[in-house]
Amino acid sequence: MRTFAIQNLGCKVNGYESNVIARMFEADNYVQVDYHHKADVYIINTCTVTNMGDAKSRKAIRQAVKRNKEAIIVAFGCYAQVSPDEVAGIDGVDIIIGTNQRHLLVDMVNNYDHSKQKIVIDDIMKVSEFEEFGFESYTKNTRAFLKIQEGCNNFCTYCIIPYARGLMRSRSQKSIINEAQKLVEAGYYEIVLTGIHTGGYGIDLEDYNFDDLLIDILNQVPNLQRLRISSIEINQITDRTLRIIKDNPRIARHLHIPLQAGSNEVLRVMKRHYTKEDYLVKINEIRKVLPQIAISTDLIIGFCNETDEYFQEAMTFIKECQFSDMHIFPYSPRKGTPAAQMRNMVSDSTKKERVKEAMMIAEAMKCAYHHQFFNKEVRVLVEDYDIITKMYYGHSSNYLKVFIKDKVNINEFYQVLIDDINNNITGIIIK
Numbered sequence: 001m002r003t004f005a006i007q008n009l010g011c012k013v014n015g016y017e018s019n020v021i022a023r024m025f026e027a028d029n030y031v032q033v034d035y036h037h038k039a040d041v042y043i044i045n046t047c048t049v050t051n052m053g054d055a056k057s058r059k060a061i062r063q064a065v066k067r068n069k070e071a072i073i074v075a076f077g078c079y080a081q082v083s084p085d086e087v088a089g090i091d092g093v094d095i096i097i098g099t100n101q102r103h104l105l106v107d108m109v110n111n112y113d114h115s116k117q118k119i120v121i122d123d124i125m126k127v128s129e130f131e132e133f134g135f136e137s138y139t140k141n142t143r144a145f146l147k148i149q150e151g152c153n154n155f156c157t158y159c160i161i162p163y164a165r166g167l168m169r170s171r172s173q174k175s176i177i178n179e180a181q182k183l184v185e186a187g188y189y190e191i192v193l194t195g196i197h198t199g200g201y202g203i204d205l206e207d208y209n210f211d212d213l214l215i216d217i218l219n220q221v222p223n224l225q226r227l228r229i230s231s232i233e234i235n236q237i238t239d240r241t242l243r244i245i246k247d248n249p250r251i252a253r254h255l256h257i258p259l260q261a262g263s264n265e266v267l268r269v270m271k272r273h274y275t276k277e278d279y280l281v282k283i284n285e286i287r288k289v290l291p292q293i294a295i296s297t298d299l300i301i302g303f304c305n306e307t308d309e310y311f312q313e314a315m316t317f318i319k320e321c322q323f324s325d326m327h328i329f330p331y332s333p334r335k336g337t338p339a340a341q342m343r344n345m346v347s348d349s350t351k352k353e354r355v356k357e358a359m360m361i362a363e364a365m366k367c368a369y370h371h372q373f374f375n376k377e378v379r380v381l382v383e384d385y386d387i388i389t390k391m392y393y394g395h396s397s398n399y400l401k402v403f404i405k406d407k408v409n410i411n412e413f414y415q416v417l418i419d420d421i422n423n424n425i426t427g428i429i430i431k
């Protein structure tokens with residue numbers, strides 16, 4: 001019995017791919033063991049979104065080599081794609097694959113002893129087909145992620161992802177529907193659509209786009225109870241998208257719409273292709289059609305041309321947007337991106353101060369959003385039991401993490417009356 005262990009780093013797309021690759025090895029009679037245990041094969045799904053991603057990837061690789069010198073060590077994914085030489089320079093790495101051809105992994109491992117084929121790094125900018133793995137991403141979690149597209153055409157000046165993942169490639173509608181049906185047959189009630197540029201689905205297809213896909217999934221997977229969109233760009237939300245969401249209560253009432261900067265001058269240098277006014281007009285339109293919807297965002301603090309004035313402009317702007325939640329990132333220059341060559345870098349100490357201020361504003365807005373649901377009912381999909389609070393918890397459609405005082409079953413929906421929103425959002429089930 002051969003064993004394998006996987007270490008996943010980075011985003012939801014990596015998480016999806018690591019799950020699928022685990023299924024591929026299991027289908028070849030490998031047994032998955034914990035990454036901290038001894039294994040015959042170690043697989044590291046690397047990340048390169050920040051310098052920290054690179055460092056964590058190298059650390060995970062070295063840990064595997066140390067754990068079993070005889071094992072076959074495989075590093076794949078974004079860091080391997082962008083910096084194959086750096087990865088090849090780590091003692092003990094046997095196989096390096098980038099962000100394409102991962103479906104070859106099992107064969108490469110099985111043939112490694114006699115083929116010694118070490119590196120498969122395609123010119124990712126020339127790859128035009130979405131890579132199908134042929135397996136489903138079953139996981140232990142209650143929510144299943146479903147990857148629908150690959151790559152990005154935007155080239156925001158701070159972002160390394162297009163260089164790691166290539167240009168947009170959409171998965172076939174048939175393959176997506178097929179996996180969604182299998183996930184629901186396997187007992188998943190909630191599916192999260194994910195991708196590098198989720199809302200860009202269909203840009204490379206003829207007469208078929210993200211809105212069409214939403215409708216097809218809802219129609220062709222009738223037993224799916226909740227469909228969640230992981231993230232979508234502001235300029236990809238059409239009036240039709242809003243109508244589809246409004247008309248379909250199965251679509252989660254939560255949109256994660258990256259803002260990245262709250263000043264037009266910073267947005268211009270980031271090449272984000274919208275102004276803060278465009279952004280605000282759109283989220284007000286969204287709220288008109290879908291009141292109380294949760295709108296969360298990403299914000300980069302300390303981008304190279306962010307003066308005090310632009311920073312304060314951003315703080316004023318995020319208050320206008322009234323986000324339900326924010327992911328705040330201090331800018332870290334990425335080697336290989338245009339922004340890394342720019343001047344006027346903001347000092348780390350200034351970045352730290354600004355991140356602190358932004359997080360305080362974000363926390364206050366999050367609390368304000370939670371207050372809207374005090375004494376209100378929400379439908380919660382129970383995910384797990386929390387040993388600290390000794391309560392079960394799950395998420396509502398608008399992504400509130402709700403703790404339930406009653407004894408409930410995992411992977412079931414409950415109508416919950418929220419009766420406490422101080423530390424944790426807590427409630428009781430409505431019989």
Ligand code: SF4
Nearest residue numbers: 152154155156159161
């Ligand atoms: S939209 Fe911009 S930030 Fe997002 S993946 Fe593409 S280049 Fe990166």
